[in-house]
Every structure is written in C-alpha cells, then in structure tokens.
Amino acid sequence: MLVELLHLLITPVPFAHRRRGHLRESVLLMSRGRRCRAAWAPHLAAARAAILASCEGLGRRRVAIVLGSGLLEDVPLAALAARFEAVHLVDAVHLWPARLQARAHANVRLITADLSAVPDRRDPLSTLCGGEAVDFVVSANLLSQLPILPLDRPGFVPPDLGSRIVQAHLDGLARLRARVCLLTDVEQIEEDRSGQVIDRLDLLHGVRLGRPDRCWTWELAPFGEAARHRRLVHRVEAFLDWRGP
Ligand SMILES: C[S@@+](CC[C@H](N)C(=O)[O-])C[C@H]1O[C@@H](n2cnc3c(N)ncnc32)[C@H](O)[C@@H]1O
Numbered sequence: 001m002l003v004e005l006l007h008l009l010i011t012p013v014p015f016a017h018r019r020r021g022h023l024r025e026s027v028l029l030m031s032r033g034r035r036c037r038a039a040w041a042p043h044l045a046a047a048r049a050a051i052l053a054s055c056e057g058l059g060r061r062r063v064a065i066v067l068g069s070g071l072l073e074d075v076p077l078a079a080l081a082a083r084f085e086a087v088h089l090v091d092a093v094h095l096w097p098a099r100l101q102a103r104a105h106a107n108v109r110l111i112t113a114d115l116s117a118v119p120d121r122r123d124p125l126s127t128l129c130g131g132e133a134v135d136f137v138v139s140a141n142l143l144s145q146l147p148i149l150p151l152d153r154p155g156f157v158p159p160d161l162g163s164r165i166v167q168a169h170l171d172g173l174a175r176l177r178a179r180v181c182l183l184t185d186v187e188q189i190e191e192d193r194s195g196q197v198i199d200r201l202d203l204l205h206g207v208r209l210g211r212p213d214r215c216w217t218w219e220l221a222p223f224g225e226a227a228r229h230r231r232l233v234h235r236v237e238a239f240l241d242w243r244g245p
Helices: 002-010 016-018 021-034 035-054 076-083 096-103 124-129 148-152 159-176
Strands: 061-065 088-089 108-112 134-140 178-193 196-202 212-219 230-239
Touching: 002 021, 002 124, 016 021, 021 035, 021 134, 021 148, 035 076, 035 134, 035 178, 035 212, 061 124, 076 088, 088 096, 096 108, 096 212, 124 134, 124 159, 148 159, 159 178, 178 212
Parallel strands: 061 088, 061 134, 088 108, 134 178
Antiparallel strands: 178 196, 178 230, 212 230
16 A cells, blocks of 8 residues: 555656546556466466567567556566667556666667547557657557546546547557557456356457457456455457557
C-alpha cells in the first residue's frame, strides 16, 4: 500500500494521463504482477520468446519500438538493445522500475504517449512508428488494455467504442512498413476449483484476429487473488509478422 502510494507520488507523468487513470492502473498492475510473480512467469517467458522470434532474420536493425512497454516484464530489453541501434519504449506511464532498467542502456529511449487512436484523433502509430528507420515494432500486451479507461469514463459511451479502439490499433499496425510483432490477450476465462468455466469475456470487443503463430494461457489471477475459489485465465495470441487479419 505504501509502495503504491509512493509510486503515485513520485512517478513523472503528464497531468492528462494521471487524470485519465493511467498511473493508477499501472501501479495496480505492478502490484498484481508482484503478488502473482510465479503464476505469470510462463506467460512472460512465452511473450519474450515470441518477440525475439519475430525479429529474427530482419535485414536491417535500426530502430525497434515497443508499444505498451509498461514495466518491461514481457519485453527482452537487453536483447533488443543489443540487436538494434536504438530502442524506443512507448507507454502512457513509465514507472520507476522501467525507467531504471532503460537507463542501463545508452540506446534506449522512453516516450510517453497515449496510444489509443480514438476515431476523432490522429493515428498515433503513424507518428511514432512510421519513420523510415523503424525496422521493428512490438505491440506488447497492449491491445486489450486500450479500451479499458475510455469505456470507464463517465457520460455517454458509444456501444461500439471498444471495438473501434481495438480495430484502430490493428489498422495502425497493419499500415506500418516495419516488421510488427503483435502480442495480445484475447479472452478472459473465469474458472472454479473443479475447472468448470463460470464466465468468458471477449477482451477484443468482437474484433477477430485470425490464426495466431503462437498461443498460450496466462493465469492472470490465481485462486485467492481476485476471489478465493475462482481464478482468471487469459488466452494470449502472438502474431510474429502482423499484417492485418
Ligand atoms: C498489460 S500492460 C503490458 C505489459 C508490459 N508490456 C510489461 O512488460 O510490463 C499494458 C500496458 O499498456 C499501457 N497502456 C494502456 N492504455 C494505454 C494507452 N492508451 N496509451 C499508452 N499506453 C497504454 C499501460 O500503461 C500498461 O503499461
């Protein structure tokens, strides 16, 4: 609790991102990740392996960009920094553990940006990732997170806002000339202790991705984390060369 409060106080973050709730969400995610370290480990290892497989064989290795870099738990930062001339880490919030990791590499740069291309705004991906020198882009378990805060805002929310935000990110990625690695959780499954499925939640709001190159499960909340006799498991998909569904 005290650690969370400290991060809320000392993290440099634009006021708009703080107001929209990005900082709070990041701190909560960090705390859950620490509590669920063992349960999350296989997912994080699978994600890091997928990123490295995706950039294998690239002819040029100038700039690599990681969208939704967060705490760099699923990002093989040292390997990317060794393979590419420059690595840009993009997120709405960079908490101090990620800032310190980034500082260990002279060619790693942090960029703070809101990546949700809501329909009335310019596509942030073309601005951030459309440069001629960008050879590799990773969307690192970001896609399902993009609609969460916009859908939570008070007032009228258009019923298709979630799917439009998801689709806009996918379209933005598909337009890039760089190799794109898309990692995303697609479905949440709630199970009881006998393994019976209690509930399912489509994390991509009806948007379908097609056939992934790799898939695995992520035990997001083991028994006792969100509820004593229920656990939450996410289905994760990896596309090593995303060009659209
Ligand atoms: C599940 S985490 C990804 C995990 C992260 N790759 C890691 O290794 O720790 C999702 C990330 O997306 C970021 N995010 C969510 N909505 C965003 C937005 N609109 N713009 C930029 N980043 C956003 C969050 O701040 C968070 O760091």
